[in-house]
Amino acid sequence: MTSPIHVMSEIGKLKVVMLKRPDVEVENFTPDMMPRLLFDDIPYLPIAQKEHDNFANVLRENGTEVLYLEKLSAEALDDGGEEVKQNFLQQMLAESGYVAGVTHDALKEYLLSMSTQDMVNKIMGGVRKNELDFVPADLVSAAEENDYPFFMDPMPNLYFTRDPAASIGDGLSINHMTFAARQRESLFMETIIKYHHRFANKGLNVWRDRNHDTRIEGGDELVLSDHVLAIGVSQRTSADAIEDIAKNLFAKSHYDKVIAIKIPHNHAMMHLDTVFTMINKDQFTVHPGILGEGGHIDTWTITPGKDGELNLDHRTDLKQVLKDALNLDDLDLIPTGNGDPIIAGREQWNDGSNTLAIAPGVVVTYNRNYVSNELLRKHGLKVIDVLSSELSRGRGGPRCMSMPLVREDL
Numbered sequence: 014m015t016s017p018i019h020v021m022s023e024i025g026k027l028k029v030v031m032l033k034r035p036d037v038e039v040e041n042f043t044p045d046m047m048p049r050l051l052f053d054d055i056p057y058l059p060i061a062q063k064e065h066d067n068f069a070n071v072l073r074e075n076g077t078e079v080l081y082l083e084k085l086s087a088e089a090l091d092d093g094g095e096e097v098k099q100n101f102l103q104q105m106l107a108e109s110g111y112v113a114g115v116t117h118d119a120l121k122e123y124l125l126s127m128s129t130q131d132m133v134n135k136i137m138g139g140v141r142k143n144e145l146d147f148v149p150a151d152l153v154s155a156a157e158e159n160d161y162p163f164f165m166d167p168m169p170n171l172y173f174t175r176d177p178a179a180s181i182g183d184g185l186s187i188n189h190m191t192f193a194a195r196q197r198e199s200l201f202m203e204t205i206i207k208y209h210h211r212f213a214n215k216g217l218n219v220w221r222d223r224n225h226d227t228r229i230e231g232g233d234e235l236v237l238s239d240h241v242l243a244i245g246v247s248q249r250t251s252a253d254a255i256e257d258i259a260k261n262l263f264a265k266s267h268y269d270k271v272i273a274i275k276i277p278h279n280h281a282m283m284h285l286d287t288v289f290t291m292i293n294k295d296q297f298t299v300h301p302g303i304l305g306e307g308g309h310i311d312t313w314t315i316t317p318g319k320d321g322e323l324n325l326d327h328r329t330d331l332k333q334v335l336k337d338a339l340n341l342d343d344l345d346l347i348p349t350g351n352g353d354p355i356i357a358g359r360e361q362w363n364d365g366s367n368t369l370a371i372a373p374g375v376v377v378t379y380n381r382n383y384v385s386n387e388l389l390r391k392h393g394l395k396v397i398d399v400l401s402s403e404l405s406r407g408r409g410g411p412r413c414m415s416m417p418l419v420r421e422d423l
């Protein structure tokens with residue numbers, strides 16, 4: 014039997030993927046909450062959903078089974094039974110700021126009065142104060158800022174299923190994320206892996222769990238082969254988390270090389286996959302803006318050292334580093350926006366480098382990045398472009414919006 018998670022590359026034919034259909038969480042906030050929630054605009058929900066359904070259909074038409082985070086989460090809680098559901102809720106409330114107390118109790122009662130699916134959707138969508146027939150009378154609540162409309166914030170970034178967890182080999186990392194706006198997200202994946210009948214007790218390896226202080230996100234974790242990973246040192250992933258996961262992988266898996274790639278620490282390029290993705294055995298997209306003079310960039314190739322320690326090799330020629338790690342004679346680095354500074358900047362902002370390979374040389378991209386798409390076609394790739402006007406407002410593209418669970422081996 015194949016493992017429910019099996020991902021040995023970025024490009025093997027995509028067999029099973031997990032998505033999250035955007036719902037009320039992407040519009041249940043005001044402009045002043047946007048920076049904190051990591052959004053630059055508020056999507057128009059009906060169109061965002063249409064676009065997302067288009068994305069899911071494209072994947073299905075190409076032979077991929079599409080699973081949904083929201084559905085798996087509810088099923089996992091039902092599979093786990095009453096105690097699991099109670100514990101999940103306790104943890105979610107604690108991470109939302111309510112370890113105990115009157116508000117905790119009122120929220121718990123409110124959420125438990127719903128079906129499991131409605132409860133999950135409600136937690137994802139956010140709980141407003143005016144939904145509950147309850148005004149907290151304790152000092153903590155009274156002393157707090159009263160105008161804030163939410164008891165529990167919405168989680169608008171959930172449709173970027175790539176980030177809270179990442180499939181690697183026959184296992185995954187469940188991530189401690191950087192910003193508070195996203196930290197609760199990975200609790201859903203932890204619950205699915207532990208209790209959903211499709212995943213529980215199937216020998217899955219958790220290479221690193223969410224109980225850490227150091228930060229890592231799936232947008233930075235790229236599976237280049239069954240031996241090599243690339244991980245971004247970015248706004249969202251810290252060097253110490255990379256060392257930690259490298260040590261675990263070297264000790265327990267067939268992975269023996271991690272290429273750490275340092276990218277600018279900013280919102281436009283928050284993850285490695287916003288500036289660099291693998292799309293074929295010897296082809297990558299790369300945003301020219303991350304390469305310094307002469308095309309150089311800081312990379313550290315990490316390999317197992319003595320007594321569980323790590324060896325580091327610092328190099329700046331990305332192309333050569335990749336060629337060496339993947340045993341390739343040549344390699345095609347395709348620049349976002351064809352290298353034009355205006356187009357590259359604009360199309361990178363709209364996730365023009367954030368391609369999802371669904372087979373070697375076959376990629377799903379946003380249709381709005383037409384210059385980059387045309388260039389990919391010129392380089393021999395099959396490009397399937399999907400609708401993107403509203404989805405792109407969350408600052409993530411097809412790779413961010415998908416968590417591959419099973420890919421065919423190459």
Ligand SMILES: NC(=[NH2+])NCCC[C@H](N)C(=O)O
Nearest residue numbers: 051173232284407408409413
């Ligand atoms: N893998 C990715 N590039 N994900 C994009 C995530 C975008 C999201 N708004 C965030 O800032 O977290």
